[in-house]
Amino acid sequence: MDSSKARRGTASEVEQLMVQDQVFGIYDIFANIHQQAKTLLLEIQRDNHSEFLTKGLRKLSPSFCVLDANRPWLCYWILHSIALLGDSVDDQLENNAVDFLNRCQDSNGGYGGGPGQMPHLATTYAAVNTLVTLGGQKALSSINRCKLYTFLRRMKDPSGAFRMHDAGEIDVRACYTAVSVASLLNILDDELIQNLGNYILSCQTYEGGISGEPGSEAHGGYTFCGLAAMILINEVHCLDLSRLIDWVVFRQGVEGGFQGRTNKLVDGCYSFWQGGVFALLRKYCSIGNDHLVPQDTGGDCSTDSPYSTTGSDISEGEEGLGGISSQTDDTSHFKQEDPENASCSVNPSNISHSYTYIEKHTGIEPLFHSLALQQFLLLCSQDQEGGFRDKPGKHRDYYHTCYCLSGLSVSQHSWNENEHSPPSARAVMGPYSNLLEPIHPLHNVVIYRYHEAKDFFSQ
Ligand SMILES: CC(C)=CCC/C(C)=C/CC/C(C)=C/COP(=O)(O)OP(=O)(O)O
Numbered sequence: 198m199d200s201s202k203a204r205r206g207t208a209s210e211v212e213q214l215m216v217q218d219q220v221f222g223i224y225d226i227f228a229n230i231h232q233q234a235k236t237l238l239l240e241i242q243r244d245n246h247s248e249f250l251t252k253g254l255r256k257l258s259p260s261f262c263v264l265d266a267n268r269p270w271l272c273y274w275i276l277h278s279i280a281l282l283g284d285s286v287d288d289q290l291e292n293n294a295v296d297f298l299n300r301c302q303d304s305n306g307g308y309g310g311g312p313g314q315m316p317h318l319a320t321t322y323a324a325v326n327t328l329v330t331l332g333g334q335k336a337l338s339s340i341n342r343c344k345l346y347t348f349l350r351r352m353k354d355p356s357g358a359f360r361m362h363d364a365g366e367i368d369v370r371a372c373y374t375a376v377s378v379a380s381l382l383n384i385l386d387d388e389l390i391q392n393l394g395n396y397i398l399s400c401q402t403y404e405g406g407i408s409g410e411p412g413s414e415a416h417g418g419y420t421f422c423g424l425a426a427m428i429l430i431n432e433v434h435c436l437d438l439s440r441l442i443d444w445v446v447f448r449q450g451v452e453g454g455f456q457g458r459t460n461k462l463v464d465g466c467y468s469f470w471q472g473g474v475f476a477l478l479r480k481y482c483s484i485g486n487d488h489l490v491p492q493d494t495g496g497d498c499s500t501d502s503p504y505s506t507t508g509s510d511i512s513e514g515e516e517g518l519g520g521i522s523s524q525t526d527d528t529s530h531f532k533q534e535d536p537e538n539a540s541c542s543v544n545p546s547n548i549s550h551s552y553t554y555i556e557k558h559t560g561i562e563p564l565f566h567s568l569a570l571q572q573f574l575l576l577c578s579q580d581q582e583g584g585f586r587d588k589p590g591k592h593r594d595y596y597h598t599c600y601c602l603s604g605l606s607v608s609q610h611s612w613n614e615n616e617h618s619p620p621s622a623r624a625v626m627g628p629y630s631n632l633l634e635p636i637h638p639l640h641n642v643v644i645y646r647y648h649e650a651k652d653f654f655s656q
């Protein structure tokens with residue numbers, strides 16, 4: 198049968214064929230129509246996403262007058278999504294965003310959800326990631342690192358963990374956001390790290406995933422936060438990584454997407470929270486012979502997790518892979534031109550705690566079904582009119598757009614041997630033009646902006 202004719206097959210043509218008893222022909226027609234529809238739907242609707250995102254940013258700009266405490270998050274979700282698509286915004290929108298975030302910056306350090314609001318670690322993370330995503334002198338130099346360091350010290354609890362805000366809750370999210378911004382800004386020191394690993398370790402549950410606080414249920418969001426934080430402070434080898442892998446691999450559903458916790462529904466945003474866990478494991482741990490081998494010779498695990506099998510399942514780096522620091526102890530790192538920043542309580546000689554892992558090229562396939570995840574995101578989470586959603590039947594929003602696109606990027610690049618080589622066409626579901634910018638999995642910012650920020654803050 199002529200396949201081009203089959204694709205144009207109308208209902209009456211189908212009926213006619215049925216009458217002629219060309220059963221196999223009918224199957225061909227359906228297969229072709231289905232295939233064509235699927236191919237169309239498998240395409241990232243770039244223009245529609247850009248329009249949805251830019252409109253959202255314009256609504257916030259220039260006065261950013263939406264009355265809620267989420268505005269730095271909206272900036273991050275929208276601008277990071279635009280960056281993932283390989284787009285950028287015009288100078289005016291960019292300037293508005295930088296100026297707005299500056300007004301959210303507290304005079305004693307950290308960022309609130311809006312001008313005059315109390316500084317909070319979540320909005321501080323969102324603001325810093327936004328400014329890193331925008332890049333350039335104006336955005337990066339707007340961050341008052343000295344004051345931010347003071348804020349982080351104030352959020353540090355005597356237990357070693359962090360609070361989200363003054364007198365606020367202590368959880369793994371707070372720990373991750375604190376060390377993520379501190380690492381990006383090159384102010385992660387001994388004081389910030391002290392006893393932090395033990396707190397995170399106490400949140401690894403019997404299932405293997407990580408919970409928000411000790412005694413709670415393992416969840417993808419907190420597992421990402423806990424694992425990333427442990428890598429950033431060089432203590433990932435203290436976690437029971439074998440058990441963590443067992444937990445996360447079973448979170449991918451038959452739909453291709455991930456659930457956040459056992460017996461719950463899949464949701465597009467976990468494509469990043471769970472997919473990002475695989476990216477971290479692949480980039481920072483060697484995987485082989487059913488064992489995970491952390492690549493550092495990192496710090497002590499002074500408190501054993503009750504579930505830990507450290508020592509039997511996990512051994513020290515076997516190939517002399519530890520100790521390639523991306524930073525030095527050079528005290529000049531923390532100079533600021535701004536006189537406001539002239540005195541600063543951070544001890545620069547202690548800034549030596551950037552993660553010391555080197556990239557490992559495992560040459561093995563990802564531990565999750567990356568094509569199934571991409572198919573789920575494109576067919577079920579993508580709103581063809583622009584934006585992404587939790588699942589069909591739900592509305593699109595900026596949070597899901599950000600984390601679905603981040604998960605899509607992670608999964609397209611999940612076979613990659615290193616960040617400098619583009620993925621092969623086989624790794625990308627749909628047309629190759631679907632390919633998104635790669636991210637840095639520890640911070641979820643596009644990788645070229647991560648490098649720019651690292652250079653900027655190490656000068
Ligand atoms: C950097 C940062 C701030 C990270 C946040 C990480 C994150 C997404 C945590 C998830 C929190 C949580 C328990 C959601 C459960 O919601 P639910 O019960 O509605 O969803 P579920 O049914 O899918 O578990």
Ligand SMILES: [Zn+2]
Binds near residue numbers: 464467587
């Ligand atoms: Zn979600």
